[in-house]
Amino acid sequence: MNKILDKQHFSEKVVKLVVEAPAIARSRKPGHFVIVIDNARGERIPLTIADADPVKGTITLVIQAVGDSTRAICAMNPGDFLHDVVGPLGRATDIANYGTVVCAGGGVGVAPLLPIIKAMKQAGNRVVSVLAARNASLIILEDQVREWSDEVIIMTDDGSAGEKGLVTQGVEKVIQREKVDHAVTIGPAIMMKFVSALTKKYGVPTICSLNTIMVDGTGMCGACRVSVGGKTRFVCVDGPEFDAHQVDFDEMMLRMRAYDKPRN
């Protein structure tokens, strides 16, 4: 049982929870995720860790209400307990001084991107972050991203914040303007697919973080399998980050519809 200590609404459907999990807070690194079960009969849901405080023993999760279980978690309040939180899972992000790194985040994907932005900056990179959402109210964690980025470009579908346009337009602008050595993209599968296609065109190595369907999250069930470079890989133990240019996003998007319940 893990106690929820703090809650913040980013938007109607997106909630930030600060959760007591001392061992995970100590051991997690950027890129790691946890499996959360809300109640005794709940399902195991993978959620990327957005932040952690090893001193306070807490981790921060950002959850978008898309299915029954995520809706239930979003409705929980400080003082409530999550039935289980297990992790940290997956492989940590490869943080290095690449030079200039573009971090492209879409929607709730900005949450798991934040610790990577921070770590990339601390590793000495010039970090240009491109945040995208349908409209201004869905842009999350902008201030925190600014704190660790040399530049932040905001893109919205309706132009209600930053520039009007898609995340790819923002990323392309940077690539055309300056030498980009490395890119990281986290967001909806369709967004990562297009960011990947774009950076591939320009030959910019790109890492994506996949949030597929999982059951155990520990390398046992194979529900999360994706084709990367023509080979079957498991997101939970081989990922969640992969060379975006090698990922078969179409197959991944198909598989994510297996249970007809969209997930974040």
Add this chain to the structure above:
Amino acid sequence: MEENISSAKAGTISPRDAAWREQLRQEKNAKERTAIPRATMPQLDPAYRITTMLAEVNQGLSEEQAVLEASRCLDCPDPGCVTGCPVGINIPGFIKNIERGDFRQAAMTLKETSALPAVCGRVCPQEKQCESKCIYNRMKKPPVAIGWLERFAADSERMSGESASPAQLASNGRKIAVVGSGPAGLSFAGEMSRRGYEITVFEALHEIGGVLKYGIPEFRLPNSVVENEIDSLRAAGVKFEADVIVGKTYSFDDLMSMGFEEMFVASGAGLPRFMGIPGENLIGVLSSNEYLTRINLMGAGREGYATPVLHGRRVAVIGGGNTAMDSVRTALRMGAEEASIIYRRSEAEMPARVEEVHHAKEEGVKFLTLHNPVEYLADENGRVRAMRLQRMELGEPDASGRRSPVPVEGAIEEVPVDLVIVSVGVSPNPLVPSAIEGLEVTRRGTIAVDDDTLQSSIPVLYAGGDIVRGGATVILAMGDGRRAAAAMDDMLSGRKN
């Protein structure tokens, strides 16, 4: 003064030369004993049982049946059955206790060597082990039903509410960590706790029991049986911590600094194997691990449980092992109209327990042996709609000694299917091995250990079960736990002196 439990050999509780056994042997002669027909296991009617996920198929022998069956045993001076048992249970010893009506002593005799007799009595492949070595086989008669008797003894102990646990030494205050709460971990925990060590078992999942919970369905091994074994370990002082992934939540160094002197890694099999054929990533093609975990561990399909599961009308399970049988029989219970086993060899080579194959047939499972899928075909929504099956024939024996399947050229047929469960084995879980620096692994990714002591390249780390074997049985995993415990205890006691 110190009693050395590790050196206690099976047979010390109910030795063959005990007066009561001598007397039993005199009571009936071999002719009388061999004239008794083998017991039949009372079981639920197939038509009824496929309508329920939870009811156990085998109902267990009655007391009368068990005592009669036990009297078939000739109490051989040189019992073959014991040599067929991977952990060397004193089989005639426990059986003769049943014959004389001392069921508690029968359970005690089992527990001398096996931590989980109620489990083994249900899931061991007895026909390939103890029962295959029974003297009755040589008389062309069915062997003594050792597995059913084992189950009977363990169940009567459980029903009696009085644990027949072997003596336990007082705590020596030395802390040992166990990674994984499946059969190897539980058996190790039991053995070490008996010897006075303070055991904490870390489990990655949210439930204790490993494959006994997520893998084996309740109709074959009820959760209550597993829970009972776990409870008795708890009562003996073993601590369990769920939701902990050793190597992730706690590093190896963390455990050492938490005061654990040694650890036993029994993290189990892992990554499901797929065949690498076209269409394997379509919707509706999944591993048996995923299918069974959703249903057994997560309660998918049951009222009030959130985890979804795909319901197939025409279900094909690829493989011929116990997990394949569990999957196909589960599919029937989940409402499949047609459930088939697709296996590339013939029935004779199937690795599944004979009883499971028999039960599956009774329940209406179709067996397409000598068939191998070569491709899955999708409908317009990316869901599997058919499979292409290659007909096979048996050729020369391969490395496993079984005749290897060879494709019959041109013999490919398309069979409609809407759920495919791939059950062709697992690779070792890389999670723990990859998280511990300096730990030697084999080319197959299993943890490399000394054959006798199960000690790894890191002296304080022992390992057993599927993380070492790569995919074996419950009894072999348990045997590993037992051997590792004995070896670790020897080592630790030596160090202390």
